Amino acid sequence: MKSVNNVAAEFNISPARLKRVLKNMLQLELVSDKVSSTDLIKIIDKIGVSGGIEYPVPSNVYDALVEQYKHQEQLEPIKAVAKQYQVNYHSLIEFIDDGLGGVKKALVAGYLQYNVFKGLGKPEVYKTNATRLMNKYFINLASKTRHQTAFLQLNGKKAMLSLLEEVKDKHSARGHIIGFGLNDDSKLTAIVAYTKKDPIIFMPDLQEMTGMEDLRLGHPVDTNKSPVQFIIKFADLRDKAGKKSDSSSKDKIAALNVLLYCLGNHGYSIRPWLTDGELCYIVTTNSFDLNLHNEHTQPDNLKYVNQNRLSLFNDISAQKMVEYLKDHVVSNALIKISNMDKEVIYVRSNLVALRVFVDRDSAKDIEKSALANGTTASGMVNEIIQIFKVALKTNNYQNIFQVIVKMGKLLEKEKKADENRSSQENKKANA
Structure with a gap:
């Protein structure tokens, strides 16, 4: 067995420093399955007394020290x-x-x-x-982003950039702006998720995807008109596999670009939210027509225009675009291809206004619950109405009221039980 002095020298530290390291080992219990506290206490007690530096270090303690010393290289x-x-x-x-x-x-x-x-x-x-x-x-x-757009450096000049806009870094690697936040210099900076690479980063030096200049939010949504709402999930922005044979990810990204490009001059809003660790976005607009002639390559276009369109929109078909819109719409809407022009898609809201007064707390609860469940306040209320539609048609209000009261009491009971379980788990975790 090696002595305390030899072990300390091997790690280029003093015996006093080795004593501190052994105390850390004892307190942190990182290697308690390999080293007994008794062995550690014996060595700690010997260091500092006469002849203590010659005290032998058991091989299991030495091996644990070597393992921890090497492990430092894996930490930052x-x-x-x-x-x-x-x-x-x-x-x-x-x-x-x-x-x-x-x-x-x-x-x-x-x-x-x-x-x-x-x-x-x-x-x-x-x-x-x-x-x-x-x-x-x-x-x-990104989920806390309250800016739909921001004036940032783009191609070396100040320009307005939008949430979910596709951009490039200085090496032409593509990604999407998933939010805006303050960096270590307290400057508002784009948060970019790469399409085919894993890291999400602050990207101060953005390069524009040529052809997306019309993406900028020109005017707000008309709140006096019935809305159309889509949910865009963070996963839809990623294509880490990047396989040519699997075009589903590429189609989703192209479809999002088409949607945002179309809405750029129409008016829309984007609101991010985080639920169960998943980042999503609610895109709200009004009824609109989506004309794919504006995104498809055309024989009469200049070569660079077609190249830009192909890069951004992938010549996505009207059928795939309709599928994408139907997969992501969360409000009641009609989505169909025009009979007159197969490259025009009609998107029409089927919602009508119903004036209802609720107390402030209920309004907040509805909004919060809708976000937590990946929908909108209108969407959630519509779903609730669908559940009770049969009872509503029979005007059997008294029965439906009793069912709701019973359901509320049951949910409140479950909520308290969940809170008690969570409280117990937190106490154990912090023990």
């Missing part, structure tokens, strides 16, 4: 990761505490890890999981 300080991704350090710490549920949950999830050579302070980030951690951070930040 949280501050260094924040700097690498250009995010505010305190904002990242706040996300770990609130967004991930605290350090203990981040440790269990594999984002962070302690190391006996690093001390008892903040744990550090697993390098292999840094991208996964930061993707979660950026998705959380």
Whole structure:
């Protein structure tokens, strides 16, 4: 067995520093399955007394120290990761505490890890999981975006950019703007998710996808007209496989570009939200006509115009476009191809206004519940009406009222039970 002095020298630290490392090992219990606390306490007690540096270190303790020493190379300080991704350090710490549920949950999830050579302070980030951690951070930040557009650097000049707009980096790698947030210099910056690469990043140097100049939000939605609403999921923006034989991801991205390009001069709004860790967007507009002549390549067009259109819109067919719209619409709407022109798609809202007064708390609850369930307030109320439509037609209000009261009491009971379970789990996690 090697002596305390030899082991300390091997790690290029003093015996006193080795004592601190062994105390960390004891307190953190990172290798408790390999090293007994008794062995550690014996060595700790010997260091510092006469002849203590010659005390033999058991092989299992030595092996655990070697393992932890090598493990340091796999870790990166949280501050260094924040700097690498250009995010505010305190904002990242706040996300770990609130967004991930605290350090203990981040440790269990594999984002962070302690190391006996690093001390008892903040744990550090697993390098292999840094991208996964930061993707979660950026998705959380994007969900809080309150700007539909922002004036940012584009091709070296200031220009207005929109949520969900497709852009390029300086190496021409494509991605979408999923949100806007303040970087480590407190500057509003686009949050970009690459289409075929995993990282989500702050991208200060954006390059424009030529042909999308008309995407900008020109005017707001007319709230006096019935809405048409679509849900766009974050997963629809990704094509990590990038296989030529599988065109479904490419079609979804092309269809989104077509939709946003069409609505650019029509008026629409985009609102992000996060539910169960999934980032989605509600796109709200009014009834409109989608004319694919504006997005398809045409024989009379200049070559570069057709190249841009093909790159952005992939010459998506009217049938695939209709399928995409029907898959993503969440309000009651008619979507069909025109009988007169097979490249024109009609999108008509089937909603009518019904003036209803509710108390403020109920209005907030409806809005919150709709977002949590991936729909809109109008959509959710419509679904509830559909459930009770039979009873409404028979004018059997008294019976339906009793059913709702019973359902409410049952749900309230389940809610309290869930809160009690959650409280118990949190107590165990923080114990």
